[in-house]
Amino acid sequence: MGLDDRKKVVLQAIVDDYVATCEPVGSKSLIDRHDFTVSSATLRNDMAELEQMGYLEKPHTSAGRIPSDKGYREYVNSLMKVDHLSDEEGREIRSKLGESFDEIATLLKAASATLADQTGYISLAVTPKLTSSYLTQLKMLMIEPGKVLVVVVLSAGVVKNRMVRIPDFLTQEQIAQIGNAVEQGLSGMPLSEISLITVATAAKDNQKVELPDALLNQVLYEAYTAIKQADNLDVYMEGKHRMLSLPEFSDTRRAQGLFDTLSHDGLIAGYVDEVTKEDEKKEYMIRIGQEITLEGLDGCSFITTTYTVGGKVAGNIGVIGPKRMEYSKVISQINFVRMMLDEKLKQ
Amino acid sequence: MGLDDRKKVVLQAIVDDYVATCEPVGSKSLIDRHDFTVSSATLRNDMAELEQMGYLEKPHTSAGRIPSDKGYREYVNSLMKVDHLSDEEGREIRSKLGESFDEIATLLKAASATLADQTGYISLAVTPKLTSSYLTQLKMLMIEPGKVLVVVVLSAGVVKNRMVRIPDFLTQEQIAQIGNAVEQGLSGMPLSEISLITVATAAKDNQKVELPDALLNQVLYEAYTAIKQADNLDVYMEGKHRMLSLPEFSDTRRAQGLFDTLSHDGLIAGYVDEVTKEDEKKEYMIRIGQEITLEGLDGCSFITTTYTVGGKVAGNIGVIGPKRMEYSKVISQINFVRMMLDEKLKQ
DNA sequence: TTTAGCACTCAGAGAGTTAGAGTGCTAAAC
DNA sequence: GTTTAGCACTCTAACTCTCTGAGTGCTAAA
Numbered sequence: 036m037g038l039d040d041r042k043k044v045v046l047q048a049i050v051d052d053y054v055a056t057c058e059p060v061g062s063k064s065l066i067d068r069h070d071f072t073v074s075s076a077t078l079r080n081d082m083a084e085l086e087q088m089g090y091l092e093k094p095h096t097s098a099g100r101i102p103s104d105k106g107y108r109e110y111v112n113s114l115m116k117v118d119h120l121s122d123e124e125g126r127e128i129r130s131k132l133g134e135s136f137d138e139i140a141t142l143l144k145a146a147s148a149t150l151a152d153q154t155g156y157i158s159l160a161v162t163p164k165l166t167s168s169y170l171t172q173l174k175m176l177m178i179e180p181g182k183v184l185v186v187v188v189l190s191a192g193v194v195k196n197r198m199v200r201i202p203d204f205l206t207q208e209q210i211a212q213i214g215n216a217v218e219q220g221l222s223g224m225p226l227s228e229i230s231l232i233t234v235a236t237a238a239k240d241n242q243k244v245e246l247p248d249a250l251l252n253q254v255l256y257e258a259y260t261a262i263k264q265a266d267n268l269d270v271y272m273e274g275k276h277r278m279l280s281l282p283e284f285s286d287t288r289r290a291q292g293l294f295d296t297l298s299h300d301g302l303i304a305g306y307v308d309e310v311t312k313e314d315e316k317k318e319y320m321i322r323i324g325q326e327i328t329l330e331g332l333d334g335c336s337f338i339t340t341t342y343t344v345g346g347k348v349a350g351n352i353g354v355i356g357p358k359r360m361e362y363s364k365v366i367s368q369i370n371f372v373r374m375m376l377d378e379k380l381k382q
Numbered sequence: 383m384g385l386d387d388r389k390k391v392v393l394q395a396i397v398d399d400y401v402a403t404c405e406p407v408g409s410k411s412l413i414d415r416h417d418f419t420v421s422s423a424t425l426r427n428d429m430a431e432l433e434q435m436g437y438l439e440k441p442h443t444s445a446g447r448i449p450s451d452k453g454y455r456e457y458v459n460s461l462m463k464v465d466h467l468s469d470e471e472g473r474e475i476r477s478k479l480g481e482s483f484d485e486i487a488t489l490l491k492a493a494s495a496t497l498a499d500q501t502g503y504i505s506l507a508v509t510p511k512l513t514s515s516y517l518t519q520l521k522m523l524m525i526e527p528g529k530v531l532v533v534v535v536l537s538a539g540v541v542k543n544r545m546v547r548i549p550d551f552l553t554q555e556q557i558a559q560i561g562n563a564v565e566q567g568l569s570g571m572p573l574s575e576i577s578l579i580t581v582a583t584a585a586k587d588n589q590k591v592e593l594p595d596a597l598l599n600q601v602l603y604e605a606y607t608a609i610k611q612a613d614n615l616d617v618y619m620e621g622k623h624r625m626l627s628l629p630e631f632s633d634t635r636r637a638q639g640l641f642d643t644l645s646h647d648g649l650i651a652g653y654v655d656e657v658t659k660e661d662e663k664k665e666y667m668i669r670i671g672q673e674i675t676l677e678g679l680d681g682c683s684f685i686t687t688t689y690t691v692g693g694k695v696a697g698n699i700g701v702i703g704p705k706r707m708e709y710s711k712v713i714s715q716i717n718f719v720r721m722m723l724d725e726k727l728k729q
Numbered sequence: 730t731t732t733a734g735c736a737c738t739c740a741g742a743g744a745g746t747t748a749g750a751g752t753g754c755t756a757a758a759c
Numbered sequence: 760g761t762t763t764a765g766c767a768c769t770c771t772a773a774c775t776c777t778c779t780g781a782g783t784g785c786t787a788a789a
Contacts, residue, residue, distance in 0.1 A: 408752085411750085426752070444749095446752095
């Protein structure tokens with residue numbers, strides 16, 4: 036059932052050619068572009084068999100062949116060789132991510148931009164998954180009477196803030212006290228365990244100021260929603276409009292379908308998460324064409340990998356491009372960026 | 383030189399028809415769709431004159447006419463009637479912006495999303511222009527030794543924060559003290575007047591803790607850059623990909639050119655600012671086709687207006703669509719959203 | 730198993746035709 | 760002086776027809 040050696044070479048050559056030209060590959064042009072020791076007739080036989088086995092497709096009877104999803108899958112799994120990044124590419128990425136970033140959001144934005152520039156496809160970076168992280172700080176800052184900025188700092192280095200409204204006779208001191216009490220009670224607690232009840236007990240156990248229960252609860256509720264809101268994953272996506280120059284998206288309806296889906300950050304983050312779980316332990320995850328369960332992305336391929344914060348699995352970075360993608364190049368680029376992120380996030 | 387009454391009606395009818403169909407308008411179909419009391423031959427004469435005067439264009443000899451930039455300009459300036467929003471539209475917008483927003487950024491995002499949904503074009507909202515606003519608060523929060531979150535609050539209600547790095551032996555108390563000193567010295571000062579020197583004198587005049595000058599200056603420098611960074615305008619843009627379904631952007635290269643330019647927030651914010659200055663005192667600003675000096679936007683029209691915070695001129699909201707835009711509808715929608723923003727930002 | 734040879738297929742490019750919506754112009758009517 | 764009917768003219772878009780060439784599959788010989 037497996038592919039014999041020559042068929043493997045043929046399939047590989049076809050994928051390579053199609054990636055380069057976006058045109059169906061015929062037996063003759065295959066001979067021209069590669070050093071085959073057999074004739075075109077032999078290739079034709081092989082190609083017919085490869086088609087029968089589902090690795091190739093024909094747009095129409097008298098055209099050349101293009102790889103099917105299964106063909107790309109085989110190529111990705113066992114045919115392509117992931118080569119090292121060229122020195123120059125490495126240098127370029129290094130220079131773009133070289134400076135020091137004080138906030139994880141800024142770093143991820145830069146990583147995403149770099150990846151998009153480098154690959155020419157759509158890049159994305161997702162903030163660390165917070166279920167695995169815990170609260171380290173909670174500060175409440177009075178901005179004006181009745182308005183408080185809640186700053187939430189999480190173990191993965193994520194800082195989020197949210198403006199909330201509170202009764203306007205509360206003083207900066209009272210508010211700060213409550214914040215401190217909650218922080219003391221909850222710091223180190225996994226986000227998943229934080230609930231309105233744990234917030235309340237934390238506050239009551241550690242608080243020094245006396246406040247009527249109803250009033251206190253109101254403030255605590257706001258603190259709680261601020262913490263919960265910090266749980267949202269942010270997605271930084273770059274390079275979308277570059278897809279418009281690819282022949283596969285010259286039909287604007289396809290492009291629109293793609294963009295439509297991509298504009299829902301939540302969908303994308305959720306899908307990345309799903310894929311990460313499915314392919315646990317893999318160095319990188321690849322989904323090709325119909326394998327992608329998101330609407331509008333069935334003409335694309337999706338490569339993601341996971342970066343770590345302080346050694347723990349955290350968020351994802353990835354690239355979305357046409358199925359006809361330069362897989363090995365993209366993989367080595369993603370890997371390199373991942374490496375740099377890991378390094379910068381080690382502390 | 384002016385247009386006689388019938389020519390005005392003809393031009394208006396042609397713009398209306400072309401907006402509705404995106405197809406060149408001929409004399410016969412004009413008669414069919416409108417109640418003219420004259421014959422098509424007369425209209426033909428009028429149309430020929432309108433063309434000569436520059437209000438109309440022909441895609442080719444035997445086609446109907448389409449409005450030129452000048453034609454749209456005339457339409458917008460004196461032909462169209464800006465009608466009131468339908469009750470239903472008003473209700474819809476009101477319901478989308480009805481809830482209360484604690485942060486100006488959130489409110490602007492919602493306004494932008496509403497405008498995009500409602501018009502079907504590209505919407506944008508720009509944060510308040512900060513040159514006219516002043517610092518109200520500056521807080522420095524130690525996140526971990528060596529890392530401080532600087533929170534800058536401006537008079538227009540804008541809250542920004544930035545993580546900065548400082549020597550890691552400084553304590554939370556010292557940092558907070560410095561923050562307080564700067565805040566005391568600068569609060570109420572217009573952003574434009576804040577410089578490294580004013581920051582330094584503010585700190586030295588109000589500070590209680592004693593610190594070596596070099597050390598203090600390092601922290602002050604970070605505070606200063608955080609304040610200056612708060613000066614960046616943010617642009618919230620929505621609905622870009624909707625343009626792909628318009629016939630004028632079925633050519634992906636046009637769409638790509640547009641998207642390319644739109645991805646540079648700075649460019650857009652700068653242009654909006656420029657237009658606002660040019661058309662000072664106007665209720666809304668309109669730029670049509672070639673009037674827009676941004677690359678890639680010459681097939682578009684751009685409508686902006688200004689919202690106010692606390693009664694003072696502040697930021698902008700706007701819509702970008704094809705030249706063939708439903709001007710009067712969009713204008714009334716923008717106006718309505720502007721009104722709602724003003725109301726919500728009155729306090 | 731490989732290859733040469735050959736008949737067959739089909740998309741895409743180009744040429745020719747037609748239909749129809751549009752124009753401008755002229756001369757008569759109002 | 761406008762307005763209008765009438766007419767010849769123009770040009771695109773759609774359709775058909777043909778042709779080319781790259782590609783195929785099959786057969787029979789090497």
